[in-house]
Amino acid sequence: MQLNRDALLQAYRRMRTIREFEERLHIENRTGEIAGFTHLYAGQEAVAVGVCEHLTDKDWIASTHRGHGHCIAKGCDVGGMMKEIYGRADGLCKGKGGSMHIADLDKGMLGANAIVGGGPPIAVGAAIAAKLAGEGHVAVSFTGDGGSNQGTVLEALNMAAVLKVPKIFVFENNGYSEHTGAAYALAGQDLGRRVEGFGIPVFRADGFDFFSVYEAMRQALEVSRTGGGPAAVYATCTRYFGHFEGDPQNYRAKGEVEKFREESDCLKGFRARVTEAGLIDGATLDAIDAEVLAEIDAATIAAKSAAPPVPADVLTDVYISY
């Protein structure tokens, strides 16, 4: 593992930021101030961060409707994200996109995507651009177990392999596509084998473990950054909240989430790993926790008090300029 102390601290901070962001949204959602659908990523932090810690602003990612974690991991501004979710004029997308469509092209973030399976073909195109530019950049798509059943994802796997583009497919099997279990809806169960059927190498990871994902992504990049074409990371994980906020999750066994939180939480695991190895002490991590908490407090307060767009903005940024 090639992670120095600063890198470990950044990874922890980003995972903690995602967790705090999502836990806060879960609470704030009950106030009724947040409009529309919110799909939370808490529980899966190790995947987004384990993947994105390898990437620069010049590498692209295409995300899903559960996109907050990917955005934060890719370095999007948390305050701007919060404002966007509250539908504010100075949100990251000026209140035009909301939770499901957060994008930041300057950060290489091609957008959360409210169409399940919409992202992987788009990342193939970004990978074509990266290949033509020839500067060693890659494009990454995130897909859940639900999305992996969409034809677009299979098309993207095939096309990326045929065109030999630097594209990394990240599959996050969190056990549920919306309300339906992967145990039921994912034929063949081992998604990695499907991907291998396209001749694409798959690096399997424990999605509860940042280090496992980080290592799998490192191996995938070794293929894609050096002209070997596409590769895939397949991580199993879980989500702590419902498909969307307000989902009572009656389809999950009582205590299922609590058990995951207790036994497999990625933040707890990270903390144990680095403190036991004597790399970082608990007090330093506690200090990060406090800083993140303050940041999310500030972002939430700022978002709540920020001005909404004015009605005339409904016509801005439409293509028509005649």
Add this chain to the structure above:
Amino acid sequence: MPVITMREALNEALHLEMARDPRVIVLGEDVSGGAGGTSGQRDAAGGIFGVTKGLIHKFGEGRVIDTPISESCIIGAANGAALAGLRPVAELMFADFVGVAMDQIFNQAAKFRYMFGGKARTPLVIRMSFGAGMNCAAQHSQTIYPFMTAVPGLKVVVPSNPYDAKGLLLTAIRDDDPVVFFEHKALYSRKGEVPDGDYMIPFGEAALVREGDHATIVALGRMVPFAEKALEKLNADGITCDLIDPRTTSPLDEETILESVSNTGRLVVVDESPPRCSVASDIAAIVAQKGFRDLKAPIQIVTAPHTPVPFARELERAYVPGPAQIEAAVRKVLADG
């Protein structure tokens, strides 16, 4: 000025723009002419209608990309390439295949700029052949630009002749937003004068193809040469008409149409799509709303019937609106007032 076909005019535009701007790539099924074949003739086909012929030799397989048959992924990849700084021209072969790729067109490409707060641009052209006339039957002959016209965020181009085709395609590729470019398959061999060099035709500016006094005819694509034929007969009887080719249905040049109707007082709209929610019904509604007092007679629309496109020659001939229907519609608006 050289006289060339619309196919050649489109091919010239692609050659010019790919040479001028290294960000332009072409992708689609068979666009390089058939990668992976056993003949070794890489440019064997040059696209389904030969529009992309020769590009592979000049620009190489990095920029002229044969894709698997994966319409959704072709448009998705074009979207991603556009977001990542290229200027892709994607070919969908037949407009009918839009169904397979619809999500990537109307949920993705059309919405990035707006949904992402103006920060993303999607400089993408989607070329596709459309229209009846080659007995390709119901899944290879449709006129679907009304669907695309109805989507905010897309620009829609329907050229009717080689000169417009070249100038409009150059404008389309240089545009920073998604453009859907409809090429009528029965017009690929239509000839016309086309300058060698570079020129652009702006979107939202209709062409006044003919000038006249008695009625305004608005026609699109293949319906333009049909309207010209109808006018030959009408002219023989002393009836003259303005013939307007909007060239783009979104943006639409309402001004030219309304001004012409204010002069002639009569409107016939000719559109190869079926009548309900067509471009014809849209233009008729605009004129009814904004130019009602100029009208001396009820508006006539000439469209295909509300049915899938049939296969047999006799049936397809009956399906496609032609010069006779256009002539009859003009005589009707004249008789009505």
